[in-house]
Amino acid sequence: MMKVNLISLGCPKNLVDSEVILGKLGQAGYALTSSSKDADIIIINTCSFIDKARSESYEVISRLACQKSSLQKLIICGCLPQLEKRGLFLKYPQIDALLGSADFYRIEEVVGQLFNGESRLFLVNEPCFLYDSSFPRLLSTPSSYAYLKIAEGCSNRCSYCLIPELRGKYRSREPKDVVKEAKALVNLGVKELILIAQDTTFYGWDLGKKSSLLWLLEKLEKIDKLKWIRLLYTHPLHFTFPLIRMIADSKKICRYIDLPLQHTHNKILARMKRPRFELAEKLVAKLREDIPGVTLRTTFLVGFPGETKEHFNKLLKDIERLRFEWLGAFTYSSEKGTSAYSLTPRIPSKVKERRYRELMELQQSITSGFNRAKVGKIYPLLVDKKAEGHTEFQAPEIDGKVFLSKKHLPGELFQGKISQVKDCYDLVEG
């Protein structure tokens, strides 16, 4: 039996594509191995939305290309081939096939052709494919949770972002099909479904059905054994009042909202082609007021062209004032093909890195205060691994986790008392 080793880089959206690749190959009779040395086929599903992601992709490709034997096949999928096209063949003579971000579903056919003697296969097309529930998926997350990709691509056109280039226009999946997949995942034992897309709150808008997300959440709530539903990657422009009410009233939708804002200074937001800060500010206040105990996560981008000390200081002040429980940050990466590419003045790397560190230090004190306030309290804990789990206010793999005092069965949901904070981000139960 031929063996496949797959390395998935980047975000959970890419991970779902990797799971479909493995599902397809598994169905076709290939076995999975965690060792690239043992594998007949090595697949790297890449990320390339900013320079750091690209460097990681290149580093992994270089390492495996050097190790690869003449009998092994090396296939590179995802956003890097979508961006670099055939240039990757020139850089790495060891690569046997390139598959674009929306061509990965043809993996089985590509592998077959490679073992039939063909080489240097290139399948990078306009990204328009959308998977559905008929595609097999081999879950790589712990059995307690799974990602549910409700749409692909993005039509928002933020000036710094390559995603619309790499992933195409926003395309919502058919709601009934998403429910079908959700039920199948719950039947496998999954207790938490994490809804993902480039912008989950835009779900259905591309089809003229703005209430699709509400419809979908209502149906998901009715799935018996499903305990938690979590929404990642929301957008301030598309967050509706009925959605806030639904989260507030729901027993299953986590009181946790991921709302990437990117900046708080209107001059920078205008250059980013993002909504004005007043909109986000009002939304944050409404979320805090209408959903008692809600946990908010956001993402900011520092060092955008033209970001002055004054703009950055405003960002710090707003972070201190709005007190997001969780926060991630990126330093701006200038991407050819985006409208921000020509913007000046560019911020020197050292300044970007210093701002990033300053921002994260500030956030560390906010997050650790938030975590310290949990000590001594009892919360439902979902077990992910024997002695590890997470709460409603922690997105797995993104925020902190909870170390459990005893071993439990993955997927078990129990009431646990938080006894301490570990390294600022994690909690200890028992």
Ligand code: SF4
């Ligand atoms: S909403 Fe997100 S994915 Fe879409 S263009 Fe803006 S940053 Fe990129």
